[in-house]
Amino acid sequence: MTIVRSPIDSFICVFDRALRVASGVAVARRESPSSKLEQTKLTEEERKHSAGLMRVNHVGEVCAQALYEAQALFARDKLTREQFMQAGDEELDHLAWTAERLRELNARPSVFNPLWYAGAFAMGALAARMGDQHSLGFVVETERQVEAHLNGHLNDLPLQDVRSRAIVTQMRDDEIEHGDAAKKLGAAELPEPLRIGMSAMSKVMTSTAYHL
Numbered sequence: 001m002t003i004v005r006s007p008i009d010s011f012i013c014v015f016d017r018a019l020r021v022a023s024g025v026a027v028a029r030r031e032s033p034s035s036k037l038e039q040t041k042l043t044e045e046e047r048k049h050s051a052g053l054m055r056v057n058h059v060g061e062v063c064a065q066a067l068y069e070a071q072a073l074f075a076r077d078k079l080t081r082e083q084f085m086q087a088g089d090e091e092l093d094h095l096a097w098t099a100e101r102l103r104e105l106n107a108r109p110s111v112f113n114p115l116w117y118a119g120a121f122a123m124g125a126l127a128a129r130m131g132d133q134h135s136l137g138f139v140v141e142t143e144r145q146v147e148a149h150l151n152g153h154l155n156d157l158p159l160q161d162v163r164s165r166a167i168v169t170q171m172r173d174d175e176i177e178h179g180d181a182a183k184k185l186g187a188a189e190l191p192e193p194l195r196i197g198m199s200a201m202s203k204v205m206t207s208t209a210y211h212l
Contacts, residue, residue: 028093032100033166034162034163034164037105038162042158046161048107050158051105052106052166053156053210054098056153056205056206056210057153057167057171058098058209059110059206061091062109062116062120063119064094065092066120067123067142068084068087070089070123070127071084071127072088072127074128075135076132079185080136083181083185087139090178091178098168101163101164104163110208110209131188134190136183136185137188138189138190139178139182141194141202143175143182144179145199147175150168169193
């Protein structure tokens with residue numbers, strides 16, 4: 001039996017999820033990749049650097065939740081909507097893992113999380129309004145940029161910070177799968193100016209979130 005939500009019910013669900021995500025409330029369905037790894041000793045400089053990078057990754061997951069929520073809400077095809085919802089649920093693990101790692105590093109999430117969420121939701125809604133193929137193309141390009149970004153973090157994280165590195169590695173592998181799934185559903189390639197704009201916005205977000 002399919003449950004049909006009224007517009008008010010949908011709005012309440014979206015608003016509730018936004019509050020939980022922006023406030024850092026997330027429960028992982030999968031065990032953290034770092035759970036069986038020992039906590040290694042980091043210098044104060046290394047701890048701060050790892051915390052900055054993991055804060056950026058946490059912000060990325062806040063944005064991912066907003067993007068997938070908006071894209072699922074406005075998707076036209078049932079299979080496309082289900083893909084966005086499934087990917088969003090899987091990315092909740094990333095949100096919980098990065099939040100947990102920040103606590104271990106004695107660091108806080110970005111103070112701008114509500115702003116990041118709102119901006120990403122608007123972008124996801126705009127992508128969805130362009131049609132499912134372009135919305136899926138937005139996912140493919142986003143995941144491509146995120147994969148490159150996470151590979152950069154794996155090169156930049158302290159070698160002895162094995163817990164952060166394990167989390168980032170699993171996140172990267174999941175992002176690749178989400179991009180591949182979007183391609184299989186018929187994602188359209190985005191125009192180059194839009195791809196460049198997405199990259200520029202990502203750089204602003206990451207440089208800010210590293211510190212705040």
